[in-house]
Amino acid sequence: MDSTAGVERLKRDIPPAHFIFMIRSFSLLDETGNEKHESGVFQACDKKWKLCVYPKGKKKQADGDGDGHISLYLEIVDTNDYPRGWEVHVKFSLFVYDYVQDKYLTVQDAGGKVRRFHYMKTQWGFDQLLSLSTFKDPSNGYLVDDTCAFGAEILVVSDAATKRRECLSMVKDPTSKTYTWRINDFTSKKNQNIIYSDEFTIEGSKWNCRKLMLYPSGDGSAKGKHLSLFLHLESTDLSNLKDHARKLFARYRLRICNQLKSSENHEYLVRPVFFGVGSSAVSNWGYSNFMSLDQLDSATKGFLVNDTLIVEAEFIMVSMFSDF
Missing domain, CATH: 2.60.210.10 (Apoptosis, Tumor Necrosis Factor Receptor Associated Protein 2; Chain A)
Incomplete structure (x- = not known):
């Protein structure tokens, strides 16, 4: 297991429990001109989510900088019916499939940190999921035949989105x-x-x-x-x-x-x-x-x-x- 800058990385055989997002012809994403590419909506722990992939890294934010990396984020969606002041406290892991070893690289906050999703912060993830050089090197198994796969596993620790305050x-x-x-x-x-x-x-x-x-x-x-x-x-x-x-x-x-x-x-x-x-x-x-x-x-x-x-x-x- 590699743990740097508050992020843990380990490989496992078991696929992510909730969602896998495969992308074919990954290199052609550049031609769309879009910074971010989103998965469809999936459900986990009675909530709706989507994955957001930034092929060239998420631009510099207050909490990090994805330049030179591939960034991957989890976003909570369909929150319009949640009560005012809603919060969802979540532990989550994001994944990249390793085709060579047939394993899943698991990326998560170190120490089981809980992230707070709320109406002003609907997205959490890793701006430096993998360096682009590591991701694009076929020998590492993350991008093979221009195809890659990401995943998500979610645990809602506490849920104020369904509780009236x-x-x-x-x-x-x-x-x-x-x-x-x-x-x-x-x-x-x-x-x-x-x-x-x-x-x-x-x-x-x-x-x-x-x-x-x-x-x-x-x-x-x-x-x-x-x-x-x-x-x-x-x-x-x-x-x-x-x-x-x-x-x-x-x-x-x-x-x-x-x-x-x-x-x-x-x-x-x-x-x-x-x-x-x-x-x-x-x-x-x-x-x-x-x-x-x-x-x-x-x-x-x-x-x-x-x-x-x-x-x-x-x-x-x-x-x-x-x-x-």
């Missing part, structure tokens, strides 16, 4: 933090058990699809005595989160605006709230006894003016999940 952020005083719900013709809605606001989001977070939920004549034990007001997290969002068994956080104020004296709004601070996911899911959080109906209906109190009720939710802090 997620970041939890706590956002204080989010942008567009106040949602205002104006309910016209409120008296006509008093006979309804429950009414909902339109959906709204906070910070554009995927899970933050919410509605305000109001019981005009009260809910449960508050019925006929108090108006009930809750923040409601859409059940579709909860079902999307079940696989993550996560809990979601929000701190907010629920408010009924005083339309005569803004300093006398009727509001409650909802303390830190977690929305559980799964069988114990809590999709609503607020107050059944939010405001007495007597207070609401009083013309002098200023909460119901021209049969219009104004309800607000002001968010102080929310949790956000994002891919990275």
